[in-house]
Amino acid sequence: MADFSAAASRLAGRVEALADVSRQEITVDLMVSEAVKTMEIEGERLDRESVVNSIAALMGFVQGKGFSWDQKAEGIAQLMADVRQNWGQPLTHNLLFAWQEAVVPESPLFPAKRGAYRDEEMDVVSGAIGRFKVHYHAPPPDRVEAEMDRFIDWYNESRNELPVPIRAGIAHLWFETIHPFDDGNGRVGRAIADQALSQGLGFPTLGCLATAIEQNKKAYYRELGDAQKGDGHIQNWLGFFTRMALDAQQIALKQVDFILDKVRFFDRFGDQLNERQQKALDAVFRRGPDRVKRGITPKDYMKITKCPERTAHRDIAGLAAMGAIAKVTGTATR
Incomplete structure (x- = not known):
């Protein structure tokens, strides 16, 4: 746990010491990378430039630029910006509805219930259409609201009671186990984990959690599924999640170093x-x-x-x- 806090503080300190322009560029770059990766985990690919434009505008770093024409890019950008800008707010049903609605655009071809909990049975699956692997059968719809009441109460009351990555890992597992929405559960669940990490640190996390998970996607689904189907012992899951949270800081540090290399490159050659x-x-x-x-x-x-x-x-x-x-x-x- 101490390793995670030390790495997160080192990352935040390195970014904070930069000039405003470089700090803004790094912040946007890390957020864009996370937006792209959290969608890739779900098997969806976004145009990076569309996400850049949306996040830069939502964070107030640019003036006069419109949002992306891509609804998925704009929606995930809205989620990322809200989690970063309002990390200290308590979790509520309405906040979760807004997050889910942002990342699940309206679609006449694949309609999903938006801005509300599901009212149908739900199997948690992975794989291509026609080759789905069922990992877990979620609670029936008539239990979802009560389960979410319990989860939200625990989440808000546990803010200062557990080590940072442990609370985030429990929160992510619990939410994914309820699987309260028709669609968007993974993206919203990772946003909850990011918010929990930020609340524990006392500042918005810059760690690349979605990137770390995407790089270990098979293990992620395996550990998550084992914890959901197990006997209530979640030590293995928490060990895995804590490693991912620590890896996320190291990935972000490398990305910061890359941006600094870019700044130095253009300082050296820009005039030529x-x-x-x-x-x-x-x-x-x-x-x-x-x-x-x-x-x-x-x-x-x-x-x-x-x-x-x-x-x-x-x-x-x-x-x-x-x-x-x-x-x-x-x-x-x-």
Whole structure:
């Protein structure tokens, strides 16, 4: 438990020490990564740029930018912003309804009950359509409201009574076990865990919990399912969740270091870049460390900047000459 608190404090301190612009960029980047990953856990992929625009606007970091046309991107951005901005608020039925409604957009093809608890039986499953694996049968709908009353009362009363990751782990497991909604339970349940971590720390968590879970998704579903079907002993689940909460801090620290590397890169080379080079490198950095490692090819460069092939080769050669990238066998890497 002490390791988690120390890592979370170290992460918050590193971000807090940055200049305002860098701090805002890192905050948005971490929130966007979490939004994308919490959707990927559910098998859905979002356009990263759409989420960036929505979160930056919701957090008040940009002026005059509209929200995304993508309802799913806008909805998950609303959830992420609300959990971060209002982490200290108590949990209520209405708050959970609002969170669920945000992440489950209206759909005539796949209608789901929004902003209210389910009124049908619910099996917790994973896998592709036609190959579902049933992990757990949730409580019947006539018990959901009473179970949620008990859960919310415990959650609000336990705020200062348990170690931070233990309370968050219990909260996530309990909520997922009730599975109170037609859809959106995973996303809302992870938001509850993030809020619980923030309340325990006394400041909004920057840890990448959804990213840590997505990287260990099979183990996550296995441990969660074992705890739900077991005999009430949840030590294994809490051990797993605590490791994920600690991993989340380390993932975020690496992401912060990546953003700092980006700042240093543009401090060093920014004055030497033409408009096309700036646009292309911005695009590569926005897609994260893995994309930077892959580098930028002439084909990539042409797609981003809409320039002719000859111009792309000339600009990339210029980047290599100034030391901004290393050119290897026709492709360019940083």
